[in-house]
Amino acid sequence: MKCPFCGGLDDQVIDTRPNDLSSLIRRRRECGECKKRYTTYERVEETPLMVVKSDSRREPFNAKKLQSGISLACQKRPISMDAVERIVSEVEHELQDYLMEVPSKVIGEKVLKKLWDVDLVAYIRFASVYRQFADIDTFMEELKKLKKEHVRQQRTKLERKPLSA
Ligand SMILES: [Zn+2]
Incomplete structure (x- = not known):
């Protein structure tokens, strides 16, 4: 410990x-x-962390399943398997705060937070599966928000960069 x-x-x-x-x-x-x-x-080992899904069904947490979900979102993107594995193990580590149950939404948001820094396309793919946008309008709204936020972040990054002499 x-x-x-x-x-x-x-x-x-x-x-x-x-x-x-x-x-x-x-x-x-x-x-x-x-x-x-x-x-x-x-x-105790026989009682795995249970993931509570949006319809209240529960299933044991499965790192392999999470990994394949993230890999799918990262397909054909410049993201190494190492990076995917790192996300899974970081999320798994953060889940130690949850002793018995964790809402699947919490896991999804944690993954999204990490994907945001890794790859925007993977982020959007993962979000579209996890958040299950009700319709194309909601999805487009989210995309617009993301784009704005991304531009804002890029700008802040540029502003933070010291001017070269
Ligand atoms: Zn000490």
């Missing part, structure tokens, strides 16, 4: 007890480096 205070990796478990929610284990830990104490909650 990484210490939330100093980032040290040398910790000692001083107390372990199952949580009331039974599928979680609560551990009191002490950092071997800064000696501060903190609590971690861990899922």
